[in-house]
Amino acid sequence: MTYFLQNLVNALQWGSFYALIALGYSMVYSILMLFNFAHGDIFMVGAYIGFGVASALVAFNSLGLVVLPGWLLLVLTILVSMLLTSFVGMLVERIGYRPLRDAPRASAAITGLMIGIILETGNLALLGAQRVRLPTMIQSVTYDLGGVFITNKKIMIVLVSLGLMLTLHQFVRRTKWGMAMRAMAYDYAVVPLMGVPLNKIAAMTFAIGSALAAAAGILYGVAYPVLDPYMGIVFGWKAFVAAILGGRGSIMGACLAGFLLGFIEIFVTMVFPSTLRDLIAYGIIMLILVFRPHGFFGEAYSARLRL
Amino acid sequence: MLLQVQNLRVSYDGIRALHGVDFNIDAGEIVTIIGANGAGKSTTLRAISHLVQVEPGSRITMEGRDLLKLPADQVVSRLGISHVPEGRRLFGNLTVLENLQLATFARHDSAAVKKDLKRVFATFERLAERKDQKAGTLSGGEQQMLAVGRALMSGRRLMLLDEPSMGLSPLLMSRVFESLKEINREGTTILLVEQNARMALKFAQRGYLLENGEIVRHGPTERLLNDPEVKKAYLGG
Ligand SMILES: Nc1ncnc2c1ncn2[C@@H]1O[C@H](COP(=O)(O)OP(=O)(O)OP(=O)(O)O)[C@@H](O)[C@H]1O
Numbered sequence: 001m002t003y004f005l006q007n008l009v010n011a012l013q014w015g016s017f018y019a020l021i022a023l024g025y026s027m028v029y030s031i032l033m034l035f036n037f038a039h040g041d042i043f044m045v046g047a048y049i050g051f052g053v054a055s056a057l058v059a060f061n062s063l064g065l066v067v068l069p070g071w072l073l074l075v076l077t078i079l080v081s082m083l084l085t086s087f088v089g090m091l092v093e094r095i096g097y098r099p100l101r102d103a104p105r106a107s108a109a110i111t112g113l114m115i116g117i118i119l120e121t122g123n124l125a126l127l128g129a130q131r132v133r134l135p136t137m138i139q140s141v142t143y144d145l146g147g148v149f150i151t152n153k154k155i156m157i158v159l160v161s162l163g164l165m166l167t168l169h170q171f172v173r174r175t176k177w178g179m180a181m182r183a184m185a186y187d188y189a190v191v192p193l194m195g196v197p198l199n200k201i202a203a204m205t206f207a208i209g210s211a212l213a214a215a216a217g218i219l220y221g222v223a224y225p226v227l228d229p230y231m232g233i234v235f236g237w238k239a240f241v242a243a244i245l246g247g248r249g250s251i252m253g254a255c256l257a258g259f260l261l262g263f264i265e266i267f268v269t270m271v272f273p274s275t276l277r278d279l280i281a282y283g284i285i286m287l288i289l290v291f292r293p294h295g296f297f298g299e300a301y302s303a304r305l306r307l
Numbered sequence: 308m309l310l311q312v313q314n315l316r317v318s319y320d321g322i323r324a325l326h327g328v329d330f331n332i333d334a335g336e337i338v339t340i341i342g343a344n345g346a347g348k349s350t351t352l353r354a355i356s357h358l359v360q361v362e363p364g365s366r367i368t369m370e371g372r373d374l375l376k377l378p379a380d381q382v383v384s385r386l387g388i389s390h391v392p393e394g395r396r397l398f399g400n401l402t403v404l405e406n407l408q409l410a411t412f413a414r415h416d417s418a419a420v421k422k423d424l425k426r427v428f429a430t431f432e433r434l435a436e437r438k439d440q441k442a443g444t445l446s447g448g449e450q451q452m453l454a455v456g457r458a459l460m461s462g463r464r465l466m467l468l469d470e471p472s473m474g475l476s477p478l479l480m481s482r483v484f485e486s487l488k489e490i491n492r493e494g495t496t497i498l499l500v501e502q503n504a505r506m507a508l509k510f511a512q513r514g515y516l517l518e519n520g521e522i523v524r525h526g527p528t529e530r531l532l533n534d535p536e537v538k539k540a541y542l543g544g
């Protein structure tokens with residue numbers, strides 16, 4: 001039982017990473033009907049920006065220019081990196097996708113893959129091949145809850161992720177920008193008739209998705225500090241799977257599927273050798289998709305109209 | 308002159324739907340464009356709202372300003388042109404209230420927005436009762452009311468109406484048209500597109516007759532109502 005609970009905590013942590021990244025895929029898909037295949041690399045860029053911001057803050061701190069507690073450094077790192085990465089996302093939309101708004105979807109997909117390669121190799125060119133470490137900002141504390149060992153980092157990662165998801169949910173439900181996003185998901189073509197600038201909403205959606213991916217990147221770095229330029233590839237594909245599993249365009253679905261992915265992966269390794277983890281885990285997901293091709297909350301968006 | 312359309316040409320996939328349409332609307336008027344199925348009525352409205360691309364040489368100006376140079380959302384937010392599109396095109400996943408609120412996205416005059424919302428609910432009481440219901444679950448008539456209400460919220464200078472009578476019972480239809488008359492009295496100019504030519508000509512002050520993408524007749528509506536050709540082709544003899 002303690003073994004189970006121990007793994008449950010790990011599953012929640014991994015699920016948080018997948019869910020946060022999957023949200024970006026899902027939101028962009030729901031309003032523009034395209035999968036941003038550069039999104040995994042935005043996660044990587046976010047982690048690296050986090051590395052830069054954290055290193056700067058830690059340096060200032062040790063020089064005595066600012067004196068901040070570690071947790072505040074981390075909060076600042078997350079917020080500043082989310083902001084900076086959102087600009088990267090907007091740039092990708094502006095340069096990569098906006099010119100292709102009415103092009104066949106395959107062109108957009110190929111563009112996404114190419115942007116991903118540019119981001120990876122751009123990072124290599126900029127920082128070289130050696131890996132970097134996210135500076136330690138908070139010390140690890142382990143709590144023993146009746147045999148289940150939980151670190152403060154794990155708790156923080158799960159809580160911050162859930163907080164971000166709830167914030168996004170409220171934003172989409174309650175604000176006029178969120179309302180515009182929902183309207184675009186339903187009937188893109190008539191949204192301008194409401195006086196809503198489509199391009200701004202599209203840019204905003206990329207910005208939000210990228211900011212969430214950056215948060216995931218830094219949280220990942222807190223748990224596993226070594227970063228490398230290709231870290232976004234596997235994460236990107238897995239989060240994409242979560243977005244599909246959740247139902248294309250569903251925010252709730254993307255979160256749930258992200259966590260489910262974490263659970264399946266972790267619990268497969270409880271039973272099988274870890275080398276078989278992905279093979280079995282994604283075999284299970286394929287089976288689910290065979291029976292629910294639209295995912296959990298997917299509507300068949302076939303009624304989508306264009307003028 | 309409020310709106311001036313000159314030499315408007317639109318093609319769909321290389322097939323021309325409008326062959327150089329000219330018309331104009333004065334402030335405060337109710338103008339109608341009538342014509343048979345496929346004549347190009349909806350296309351004309353879509354061109355004004357930038358929902359379709361126009362061909363080079365087309366000109367549309369609103370109070371002398373080149374409308375075609377503005378992005379689509381600013382045609383609504385800056386020029387005050389609202390459009391009730393063919394088939395209503397409500398956001399079925401949003402509530403009635405949200406549909407109305409979204410139409411005020413670019414408006415910052417929150418006091419006036421509140422007043423407009425009150426008036427929409429006063430005109431269409433059914434909408435007030437159902438304001439938290441998803442638009443997709445409304446009856447056809449209620450949806451049409453919401454489509455008109457939404458246009459009232461987004462812009463009040465010029466309203467483009469594409470077959471607002473579609474699917475309405477005679478009673479509701481007269482309600483909708485009554486409220487449109489009132490909206491017009493309060494200063495909103497109306498361009499109405501209708502298949503129901505008799506009703507449109509009775510409602511409007513001036514009319515244009517569109518045939519195969521060309522204006523073939525225009526004038527005061529009394530004259531069109533008594534025109535033997537119009538009578539024969541559009542008013543059932
Ligand atoms: N999206 C489109 N793609 C291709 N052709 C189109 C499209 N929309 C309209 N057309 C064509 O353009 C012409 C004019 O269509 P339009 O919708 O403007 O007619 P209308 O006068 O509004 O007809 P109705 O009274 O039936 O609504 C028609 O021949 C139609 O087939």
Ligand SMILES: [Mg+2]
Binds near residue numbers: 348
């Ligand atoms: Mg039509």
